Every structure is written in structure tokens, then in C-alpha cells.
Amino acid sequence: MSYIEFDAKYRTFTIMDQQHRQFIDILNRFFDDWIKDRKLDPHPYLMEVADYGQYHFDSEEKYMEENKITHLEEHKKVHKELMVSLANLIRRIESGEEITMETFQFLQGWLMNHVVGMDKRDYGL
Template identity: 30%
Template sequence: MEKHVSWNDKYKVGHNLIDSQHKQLFDIADKLYEVAYEKDPYRDIDISLILQDLARYVNYHFSCEEELMRESNYSGIEEHCDKHSTFKTYVASLVSDFSRGNSVNMRELYNFVSSWLVEHIGSEDKKLADCVATEK
């Protein structure tokens, strides 16, 4: 079983809006974990709802972050947005595949999402929050 990664204060970047949105993303990852490791991993209704929730919230969160980058003239905006785009494309392809009746490996998805969150928040989003903090 993969290690369960939950939100805690070590993931705070120091920007209230970003931190609250990251917490919500970890909450969605918790649902992925539950379906992947604790429930029947093939409950289609749960999988469909979680995938839709993930796709919706990722799009919302990334648009908020990208607006913040534009407002603060963040120098790393292009690279950061590219990483967002790659993640959004991956999630969108899973939603599309699942809606066409293909299965989704929920353990693989959880491992990808949780690893991505930890890495992205710890590096990219921390740099963004530091930039925004110096703008004030």
C-alpha cells in the first residue's frame, strides 16, 4: 500500500488563498486514497464523481494561481503554467477515458496526484508565494 499523504501545516506556503485551495486538493486526494485502498476500487459512481471533482477543482485552483502570477509579474509564470497544463491534460484524459467506459487505476492515480501535490507545492507554489509576499 502506498503511503497516505494528508494535508498538514508543512504544506503551507504562506498565502491564505493558495493554502486553503491546496487543502481542498488534499481533501480530494484523500477521497482518491479511500477509493483506491480502502473501498472497492471499482465503484464507478465514486470514481466518476471524484474524477469530475478533481478536474473541476484543479482548473479552478490553477486559474486562481495563474491570475495571482500575472498580478504579481511572477518571473516563473511560463514554466509554472506549463506544469499546470501538463497536470490538467493528464486529469482531463482520465476523465475522458473513464467516461468512454475505460477503467482507471485509482492507486496509480492517487500515487501520481499525491506525489505531484507534495512536489509542486514544495517547490513551485512556495516560490510563487514567496514572490507574492515580497510584492506586498
């Protein structure tokens, strides 16, 4: 079983679900590799998380603009804040902070709490 399963509470609609699932896949791969080797170099995984996170936020904002979804400016601001909090975590890890279960809990909540709270609200789900 994977570390994170795509739960029904995460469901939005097809295109965004695919991207949210893709993010979960990246975290699960990071987690599985870390379980096998606690001394792995986290850098490529963290870069993948950050790159995919940014790609997802950009594509979600584009979708929201095209579909005239409400709260766009507030949503964009929150995406920016999320990228800052992720950058802070990455900086701490690259300065030597150890990866623990809490790191994975943070990364899971980082995107998925936002999906359950704000994405669903702004898509009217």
C-alpha cells in the same frame, strides 16, 4: 488517519494553502470511498479532481499576475501540461483502466510535487 496529511513541506501561504488542502480533502474522500468499495464509479471523483485542479490553477495564475510574481508564463505552461496529464489519466480510467494505489500516488504527486517544487519557488519560499 487520512491517506494524505497536509505536511509542513506543503506550506506556502494562507489562501493557496487553503486551496491545496481542499485538493487533498477531495483525494482523501476519493481514497476512503474507494477503500470501502473498490467497484465505485470513479467518474464524479475524477471530475471533481479536474474541476478543482483547474479552478486552483486559474486562481493561482490570477494571484500571480496581480502580485507580479516572476516565471508566470513558465508556471502557466506547467499548469497546462498538468491538466493534459490529468486528462490522459482520466481518459485511461474511463476506458477501463483499473484504479490502484498507483492512481492515488499519481494524483497526490500530480499537485503536491508541483507545490513543493514550482509553487514554492515562484512564491519565493
